[in-house]
Amino acid sequence: MLTLLDYGAGNVRSVVNALESLGKKVKFVEKPEDILSAEKLIFPGVGNFSSLINTLHEKDFYEPLKRYLQENRPFLGICLGLQALFEYSEEAPGVKGLGIFKGYVKRFDTNLSVPHIGWNGIKAQKPSRLFEGLSGEEKLYFVHSYHIVPEEADIVLCTTDYGYEFVSAIEKGNIIATQFHPEKSGQVGLKILKNFLELEKPAVKPKFIPSKTRLAKRIVACLDVRTNDEGDLVVTKGDQYDVREKGRVRNLGKPVELARRYYTEGADEITFLNITGFRDFPLKDLPMLEVLRLTSQNVFVPLTIGGGIRDFTDRDGRFYSALEVASEYFRSGADKVSIGSDAVLIVEEYLRTGKATGQSSIETISKVYGAQAVVISIDPRRVYVDSPEKTRHPVIETEIPGPNGEKYCWFQCTIKGGREGRDIDAITLAKVCEKLGAGEILLNSIDRDGTNLGFDIELIQAVKEAISIPVIASSGAGSPEHFYEVFTKTGVEAALAAGIFHRKEVSIEEVKCYLKEKGIEIRPIFR
Ligand code: 1PR
Known part of the structure; x- marks a missing residue:
């Protein structure tokens, strides 16, 4: 005992x-x-x-x-x-x-x-x-x-x-x-x-002592989860955030089974995104808590959960704080929570008033559970402009010109799963969230999501350079080479993919073998 x-x-x-x-x-x-x-x-x-x-x-x-x-x-x-x-x-x-x-x-x-x-x-x-x-x-x-x-x-x-x-x-x-x-x-x-x-058994001398240890680049498997048209909780996947095919929600498998598969295949971390969390209150959405409980029973790598983490008042007028929502997720087996839409609204308020309230989801969760437990999921979209003067947002000169040949763009944050664009850019958002106590950024790209074209290196570079907390690059991975590209061209600590793993086009093991051959530090898979 x-x-x-x-x-x-x-x-x-x-x-x-x-x-x-x-x-x-x-x-x-x-x-x-x-x-x-x-x-x-x-x-x-x-x-x-x-x-x-x-x-x-x-x-x-x-x-x-x-x-x-x-x-x-x-x-x-x-x-x-x-x-x-x-x-x-x-x-x-x-x-x-x-x-x-x-x-x-x-x-x-x-x-x-x-x-x-x-x-x-x-x-x-x-x-x-x-x-x-x-x-x-x-x-x-x-x-x-x-x-x-x-x-x-x-x-x-x-x-x-x-x-x-x-x-x-x-x-x-x-x-x-x-x-x-x-x-x-x-x-x-x-x-x-x-x-x-078995501490009472004899001590052993370690066989091999490395001269220097190195932090591995993490490979994260992401499961976008929602209820489908039949009322089942399924893993789905969008193309540029559109998860419907011929009008129906794509069904790529069951969340608990897929998470277990990715764990045994060598995922360094697993992220669940409750993609309709912005409109459904997660504490009423008990299946998601159950998914976490069941997954954490036999998946022993970090689990992140996102979707719907914000203050909420239900129909009977009962108030639930974001901290209460997050606490329920932690109790159910999550190691980190990821905040999307609410982070954008918090940063807008911060920029408007010039001060932190101390009461936001980012601050309250970070204070109790530590910065490392708070991930900010950003859903940006490129907005092209002819010249930097055309916008007050920070722009980059891009090698991927816009539809009318525009050479500049800024990265507009969105909320509600990309449905609503806001007047704030991803770089500013990341910086303010770091200041408020976030411990990590999960950086998606609506333009690249589901395209298999590779990560948006320009976006990732711009955000990574602006902050000092770790960044998880996300959206667009189509091959092991894309992981190599994002790790060598930007300083990101982790890269996330969904579609290629779900569709079994590339396995986590293939990605890791390729990276290892190329000299990138990865976590070896021990079974
Ligand atoms: O706003 O706090 O309730 O959180 C909602 C969360 O759900 C956010 O993290 C948001 O990114 C996510 N989300 C909302 N709608 C969608 C959608 O697809 N319609 N998921 C969505 C999209 C992108 C990644 C995806 C990568 C990699 N998030 O989850 O897995 O782009 O895909 P790929 O490798 O196939 O290219 P809130």
């Missing part, structure tokens, strides 16, 4: 699912005594350092947890569950951590995109049971803006490179804690969890 310390933020369901898939029963800590009576305690953490420590105090968990750790009893901390073991964090000045180990938590000081999101390697620093069965070439899933700086060198279990070398896991006695998320690291992560459960 394992005991899980859930302090109420983030996606603990995936940790439970991962442990259950290993045949373990999980008990939740409900009262302070449950901590001291645990045989093995698991403490996953996402979100914010101060909200975690404050919640531990409020629930009277702080002291029992400290005692459990001081008694050197079996413990696995994950992400913030690692950081909380140190004295303090730059994320929350004045807030005291558990102080089990000397040292502090520091914000990444690098010119690379922060958060550090994605699959990176580990360099073992000492033998450990955790490394049993690993070859050293594995990549694990990270998502964080802060990392630990321990004072005691002997607790360092492994390190990882991101701009510089940082400590990515520690081990001392029976206490192990990782910055990466084993529960989101596919089969490799499950192996690590299994190793923790």
